[in-house]
Amino acid sequence: MSETGKPISRIDGRMKVSGKATYSAENNFPNIAYAFPVRATIAKGRIVSIDDAVIQKEPGVIAVISYKNAFKLKPLDMQAQAKAGAAFLGENLPPLQDNVVHYPGQFIAVIVAETYEQARTAAYKLKIGYTSEKGAVDLKTELPNSEKPKMFMGEEAQVNDGKAAAPLAAASHKVEHTYSTPVEHHHPMEPHATVAVWEGTDKLTLYDATQGVGFTGSIAAYFLGLQKENVRVIAPFVGGGFGSKGLWLHTLLVAMAAKAVGRPVKLALTRQMMQTNVGHRASTIQRVALGTDAVGQLGVVRHHTGTYNNLTQFFEPSGKQSLVLYQAPQREVTYNVAHLDRSAPTFMRAPGETPGTFALESAMDEMAYQLKVDPIEFRIKNHTTKDPVKGHDFSSEFLLDCYRIGAEHFGWSSRSMEPRQKRHGKYLVGYGMATATYPGGRSAASVKVNMNAKGDVTVMTASIDIGTGTYTVLAQTAADALGVPVNRIDVKIGDSSFPPAPLAGGSQTTASIHPAALDACVLLRKELTALAIADPNSKLNGRNPDDIDHADGKLFVKGDNSKSDTYLNILSRAKRSEIEACATTLPISGAGLTIPSALCTPSQTPPEQNSDVKQYAFHSFGAQFAEVWVDEDFGTIRVKRFTSVQDVGRIMNEKTARSQVIGGVIFGIGAALMEATEYDKRWGNPVTRTLADYHVPVHLDVPPIDVHFIGKPDPHISPIGARGIGEIGITGVSAAIANAVFNATGKRLRDLPLTPEKFFDV
Incomplete structure (x- = not known):
């Protein structure tokens, strides 16, 4: 019986209700420091002074970072950003690059300290001087x-x-x-949070509450001047997003802070910041x-x-x-x-x-x-x-x-x-x-499927589960495509080192990643079939591939279940510890919200199933x-x-x-x-x-x-x-x-x- 469509409970549900699911802010490392942003208190104007001498002496304070001493990011360049996959920003405002204030609550400095409480206390004590201009704050007044x-x-x-x-x-x-x-406002249950860990000067790992690890990685790589493959973004669990997570540049703020102090740094936005800084x-x-x-x-x-x-x-x-x-x-x-x-408006459900x-x-x-x-x-x-x-x-x-x-x-x-x-x-x-x-x-997506000698299956893609059930539904798709129980399938998502997948937004995750998962499973079955057909000790030896079907962890001749061979036996006789396949699928009319890398085998999409918007x-x-x-x-x-x-x-x-x-x-x-x-x-x-x-x-x-x-x-x-x-x-x-x-x-x-x-x- 098909697993697809069944009302299966979420396979990640027990981890979430028991507290074993790790969210971004829950990642901790030796010698970690804590960042707390300072926000502008005017609607429009310029910063004329930052009195940080006293703050530098506050207990636990490691650094006070502002436009005066911040790492210089690459400037905005829409053409270059588009080429790098970093054009899709929540706001076109790289942080701490000048003294201009564009809205109340804008991040204008960040305090790094030994504890969260020390960073927050110092941030509220930092004295900022402004020249203020009258801001445009009312829609009816400004519409003319x-x-x-x-x-x-x-x-x-x-x-x-x-x-x-x-x-x-x-x-x-x-x-x-x-x-x-x-x-x-979106107000997902999990506030936005990022932990930045540098390895040397050119490799960065971000543990980030994001709806798209690929997008976040591309943005960080572009503005920090890094190779894209040297930025890894990890988000196995995300506590809701509704469109607000993944495109905002506070992730750069954390990376800049970590680079400045030479230590891992954690930043978690407050609920008040979620009213002003994330759309x-x-x-x-x-x-x-x-x-x-x-x-x-x-x-x-x-x-x-x-x-x-x-x-x-x-x-x-x-x-x-x-x-x-x-x-x-x-x-x-x-x-x-x-x-x-x-603050910039953005996509909301x-x-x-x-x-x-x-x-x-x-x-x-x-x-x-x-x-x-x-x-x-x-x-x-x-x-x-x-x-x-x-x-x-x-x-x-x-x-x-x-x-x-x-x-x-x-x-x-x-x-x-x-x-x-x-x-x-x-x-x-x-x-x-x-x-x-x-x-x-529907967008382009890639999925990798691995089966080991014990018959356990791992499905890998850089997609995200923002609370919608991606883990579970992906396991159901793979279970049907391979004929193995759902409980033998381990789904790994939310890591930019996995095959690329689109942003978890626009209601297109299922339509995008599942065709790729299906095709990867088909490729894996084809390789298993080829091994069995070539094996003189298999009951499927010499058979036509078109005559072979699959179910219950085995291949068999259509209409004659007695002529079968299990996946485990096929791998054992071939002396294979594992077998792996990766597929990329994309709509006929274009890649949608992501451009896949060359990691996986492109699939030929049948004309009658084409997602052709033309x-x-x-x-x-x-x-x-x-x-x-x-x-x-x-x-x-x-x-x-x-x-x-x-x-x-x-x-x-x-x-x-x-x-x-x-x-x-x-x-x-x-x-x-x-x-x-x-x-x-x-x-x-x-x-x-x-x-x-x-x-x-x-x-x-x-x-x-x-x-x-x-x-x-x-x-x-x-x-x-x-x-x-x-x-x-x-x-x-x-x-x-x-x-x-x-x-x-x-x-x-x-x-x-x-x-x-x-x-x-x-």
Whole structure:
């Protein structure tokens, strides 16, 4: 029976709950020192003095490093960085290279001491003098001075600018409203941390909390002027990331400190630093307009986003789903991006789609209500099976099934069209739904598989497990491909010395590494088969390779299981202590987010399973359903139950997949009801500084979450047929909740989070 798809518990779970899994900050070495950064207290300006004479005499202080004495890094050079694989930065600001301050909280010095407490105490005592300028700290104030970027991540940013006006004016029905979302922060359970260990002057090992050991290694090698093979990055366990880990340059800060003091150095960011130094989701002001004909057929979709950035070209791409969902002859998606003197925004779980589906799917609900059409029926009427912009067929698409299955399990038929029709005691009860979507990405990846003479199998790749189940699912894939039990497979990941794999982001790990794992296992089986066929003592001697199958740790003749030979016997007779194979697979249309080295054998991808973005549009789809109870007296909103149905291709492990969707829905509940980072509008610093005041859902906030999968393999993304699932679960959640609030109360809330005071402002 196939191991793939089974709800196997995580093979690394016992290590995690018992404390045996080692995270970056838990690595210790003899003579290790501790680093603590000093952060800027102004929004914009220059450092004019650093009074470190007293700090140098503080107990345990080894070094005070600033722009005055820091190691000189290679300067920014986008062309050279791209060639070196180091262009993908969280912010274009190599640390401690000059005296310019770009945002509050910027790292401007680092204290190295014998203990963490000594470093932290000294850091708070360091006196910095500034010349300060007035910073740009408010999005609404700065939007009139914004720019319209031409490109975003290689795609046109301004799509059909100005072309929606005429069809909107001619539409029989139209809605146009502004929807806003706040700054949100990732706040994974494990803070960012790095330990730097130098070997001589030209070899560096980083134990880092990163979503991509290859990316982190390339960045460190480039800026420190090292050979890439001389930088090793190790991250076997990462306690969440959500897009925030791997692209930030505090790793360079630790490496610089370790080089300066000639000792291993550890740096662990505080929760407050995670508010200022490792990215966030930027706030958005989105204006969405929809126009239909008299019978409710969409004729035009317009989605404009106002947002900001700083020290990077990245901005929140909230119009992405509006280029994919629904059939409309004309659509316009545009952006205005302001500059704020705030730490650089970055990718955060489903960047673009998370705030974007709130706006689009709320507008779809508003239009359905105006037309007096059921929201699901309105979506079905305007459903498309092709990418509406590129015209490509979707590689695999079962969104209508998601609507149907979700409606059945949720009990949608009992929903009233008109608001305020259901009560439970003092609570108004409402039902809402929304569409979920996220791209189905795939990148190049390499995997090595080794089998020893005892039949134990080791699978190696530089991929990362950020809590999604990579260890387990990779073991399941190898178990099926080799016909050995899962408990005989040891998965080794999170080490840049292993065959390269893409960043664990963009929901593309499974789609990328599993085809490579499958091909490596096939290559290993082929070598075992060749050994058996050439061996006169094997029952498979002289057989045609095409006639041989595998199962239960052996090869056998198809249709005749008596003619078989075990892997162990084949290796024993060949006097082989082990056998090894390595494969690289890549999409037809390019390498995606990584370029593999020449470590492994490139695989020929069949044309019908090609991940060819020039022929197909690769997207996952889903449907989200929420029931809310609203206390009309206090404005409090409770999500009482939630149903999520997802079309994400083949399900590799039902248990870990369901957990990912549950996590995404909880993430979405947080975005809908409580998460927001507030800034002081005078100085620009965040005033929500910890998890005590940046609110996230806790157990009592989370209702029963009912998850279902279509489970049909995508025949074009890869031979595995699986697309990523880490991010789609959050998309559409906040809209489903907001739509349910309207159904309960008749009040339309368009500004996240949906906190009680906003309920009374409407």
